[in-house]
Amino acid sequence: MSPIRSVILGCGGYLPETVLTNNDLAKIVDTSDEWIFARTGIRERHIAAEGELTSDLGTKAALQALEHAGVEARDIDLIILATSTPDNTFPASAVTIQANLGITHGAAFDLQAVCSGFVFALSTADNFLKSGQFRRALVIGAETFSRILDWEDRSTCVLFGDGAGAVVVDAQKLNGAGLDRGILMSELRSDGRHREKLYVDGGPSSTGTVGHLRMNGREVFRHAVTNISDVIEVTLAKSGYSADQIDWFVPHQANKRILDGTARKIGLDPEKVVITVEKHANTSAASIPLALNVALEDGRIQRGDLVLMEAMGGGFTWGAVLVRW
Ligand code: UT7
Numbered sequence: 001m002s003p004i005r006s007v008i009l010g011c012g013g014y015l016p017e018t019v020l021t022n023n024d025l026a027k028i029v030d031t032s033d034e035w036i037f038a039r040t041g042i043r044e045r046h047i048a049a050e051g052e053l054t055s056d057l058g059t060k061a062a063l064q065a066l067e068h069a070g071v072e073a074r075d076i077d078l079i080i081l082a083t084s085t086p087d088n089t090f091p092a093s094a095v096t097i098q099a100n101l102g103i104t105h106g107a108a109f110d111l112q113a114v115c116s117g118f119v120f121a122l123s124t125a126d127n128f129l130k131s132g133q134f135r136r137a138l139v140i141g142a143e144t145f146s147r148i149l150d151w152e153d154r155s156t157c158v159l160f161g162d163g164a165g166a167v168v169v170d171a172q173k174l175n176g177a178g179l180d181r182g183i184l185m186s187e188l189r190s191d192g193r194h195r196e197k198l199y200v201d202g203g204p205s206s207t208g209t210v211g212h213l214r215m216n217g218r219e220v221f222r223h224a225v226t227n228i229s230d231v232i233e234v235t236l237a238k239s240g241y242s243a244d245q246i247d248w249f250v251p252h253q254a255n256k257r258i259l260d261g262t263a264r265k266i267g268l269d270p271e272k273v274v275i276t277v278e279k280h281a282n283t284s285a286a287s288i289p290l291a292l293n294v295a296l297e298d299g300r301i302q303r304g305d306l307v308l309m310e311a312m313g314g315g316f317t318w319g320a321v322l323v324r325w
């Protein structure tokens with residue numbers, strides 16, 4: 001029997017209209033464009049308008065992904081929304097997106113793995129498609145981190161932005177040869193001992209409030225390059241590929257220094273790294289699909305290319321996905 005591969009048919013992205021630059025931030029907290037850019041590579045970020053919800057951002061990205069894929073909403077039977085900033089505690093914002101798209105069949109749910117959310121969601125969709133339980137999935141990363149930032153804490157509020165990205169993933173029977181399209185391999189990891197290094201200090205079961213993001217940036221940084229490089233090396237070893245065969249590296253966009261360090265450690269040409277952190281900042285689960293969308297729109301990623309995605313975030317959670325586009 002032919003194996004099923006999860007093939008990415010299309011991608012979309014959405015960024016809210018309002019742009020907040022580093023210079024704008026320097027009017028709110030004691031910081032500067034020089035400090036933020038030198039430490040992170042960020043120049044600006046997008047901020048959702050009042051009343052603009054995570055599900056609104058996700059719906060716009062999903063509509064663009066459907067159009068790019070040439071797929072009708074009614075042909076989707078699975079929606080996985082990766083988010084840590086849902087519209088409400090429940091229901092899942094995925095069902096709001098499902099309703100916005102006019103879909104009344106199949107299943108829709110949220111998945112929470114913070115900045116690793118898109119990698120976890122893509123891997124989850126891949127397993128559902130390969131098992132035959134669903135046929136065509138929308139995998140979305142959408143976030144409004146501006147709503148959980150402490151705008152008086154310069155060590156965190158300068159790092160994040162809002163946005164959404166989405167892909168349409170199709171279950172296809174392929175012949176299983178090495179050059180077949182689709183998701184070739186995914187690896188996921190968590191280690192809850194580190195949960196207090198990057199967390200939100202509120203929640204329905206603890207404080208009854210939404211809370212604010214808190215981070216020990218230096219500690220997160222210290223683990224990031226090692227964890228990410230390890231999971232990439234396992235992904236490549238299991239799939240039989242080497243770093244020099246990767247056409248495009250599309251990492252989670254937290255900090256340019258982490259991206260440069262990871263590329264160096266795994267021996268990747270810096271020209272192959274897709275970087276959007278300068279204009280998007282860290283959009284958590286949305287950052288990878290937003291970066292994919294940029295690299296598809298400007299023609300860098302082409303059909304047949306080998307694309308490696310990776311992320312690390314609160315938990316800690318981390319993981320990698322290798323895709324033949
Ligand atoms: O997506 C989830 C994963 N998150 C991440 O990957 C974030 C990982 N961490 C980082 O990217 C970096 O640790 C940061 C960018 C957050 C911070 O960079 P750093 O080089 O680790 O700086 P630091 O925290 O060690 O702070 C250095 C100095 C401190 O001042 P003193 O104590 O040396 O006088 C901070 O108070 O910089 C100060 N500082 C700032 N100064 C100007 C912290 N934030 C700011 C700021 N503007 N916004």
